[in-house]
Amino acid sequence: MVTQGATPPPARRSGGCLSALLTLAVILGLGYGASQLFGDDSSSSSSGSSGSSGGKSSSxxxxxxxxPDPDDRPDGIKALDCDDSGATFKALEIKEASFLADSVQCPPGTDLIVQVKVSYGGSGKGGGIPTNTVCGRNLSGDHPGDAGAGGGQLVKGDCVTSQAQEVPCASGGSGVLKVLDLVKEKEQCPAGTDDPMQLTIGIGRPYDVICGGRV
Structure with a gap:
C-alpha cells in the first residue's frame, strides 16, 4: 500500500475557490526484501493502496x-479519538513527508506508516502533495513492527533470508540471518557478521548494506 512520488493534480476552480481535501495513504509493513536486492524498489512485505480521509485534521x-475509514474502503484511514471504537493505531512519531518512501525512517515498533496528503480539486483519492508522515503502532497486541516479528521497516534484531527478505525470526528456518546492523559500507559491519548484503541503490535510504549474522 505504498504510494510514492504522487504528482499533484492541476488545481481546478469551483465556485471561485479551491477545495482542499485531505487524503491518507497507508504504508504497512515496510521491509526491504529480495526485490530491493535485485533492483525492484517495491517492498518485500507490503502492498500499496491509497484512500481519502475523514477525521480531525491534516495536522x-x-x-x-x-x-479505517468506512467511507473509503478498502484502505482509507482517518484520524479518530483514541477512545473511539474504530481507532486501531496510535501515532508514535510524526515525520516530514517525502516523495521518496525510503527516506522516511520510523522508529522501532512502528507497525504501519500513514502518509498524509493534501490534494486540490476533485475527490483527492489516490494523489496529492505529501504533508507529513505518521509512524503508527497498533492499539491491539499485534505488533509486526517489533524487532524479529517479521513486519514493519527493517531494524536491527529483525531476521532476513539469504535474499534479504524479512521473515519472523521464530519461524524463518535454518537459513535465516539476524540483522546485526544497517550501514552504508560493508566495512562498517560489526563483528559476527557472516553475510553483509549489498542492496541496490535506494535514494534517500540511510543504509545500503544489511549486516547479517547466523541466528
Whole structure:
C-alpha cells in the first residue's frame, strides 16, 4: 500500500475557490526484501493502496489515534479519538513527508506508516502533495513492527533470508540471518557478521548494506 512520488493534480476552480481535501495513504509493513536486492524498489512485505480521509485534521501529533475509514474502503484511514471504537493505531512519531518512501525512517515498533496528503480539486483519492508522515503502532497486541516479528521497516534484531527478505525470526528456518546492523559500507559491519548484503541503490535510504549474522 505504498504510494510514492504522487504528482499533484492541476488545481481546478469551483465556485471561485479551491477545495482542499485531505487524503491518507497507508504504508504497512515496510521491509526491504529480495526485490530491493535485485533492483525492484517495491517492498518485500507490503502492498500499496491509497484512500481519502475523514477525521480531525491534516495536522497530526504524537499520541493521536486513527483507524479505517468506512467511507473509503478498502484502505482509507482517518484520524479518530483514541477512545473511539474504530481507532486501531496510535501515532508514535510524526515525520516530514517525502516523495521518496525510503527516506522516511520510523522508529522501532512502528507497525504501519500513514502518509498524509493534501490534494486540490476533485475527490483527492489516490494523489496529492505529501504533508507529513505518521509512524503508527497498533492499539491491539499485534505488533509486526517489533524487532524479529517479521513486519514493519527493517531494524536491527529483525531476521532476513539469504535474499534479504524479512521473515519472523521464530519461524524463518535454518537459513535465516539476524540483522546485526544497517550501514552504508560493508566495512562498517560489526563483528559476527557472516553475510553483509549489498542492496541496490535506494535514494534517500540511510543504509545500503544489511549486516547479517547466523541466528
Amino acid at each position: 497530526w501529533k504524537v499520541g493521536d489515534c486513527g483507524g
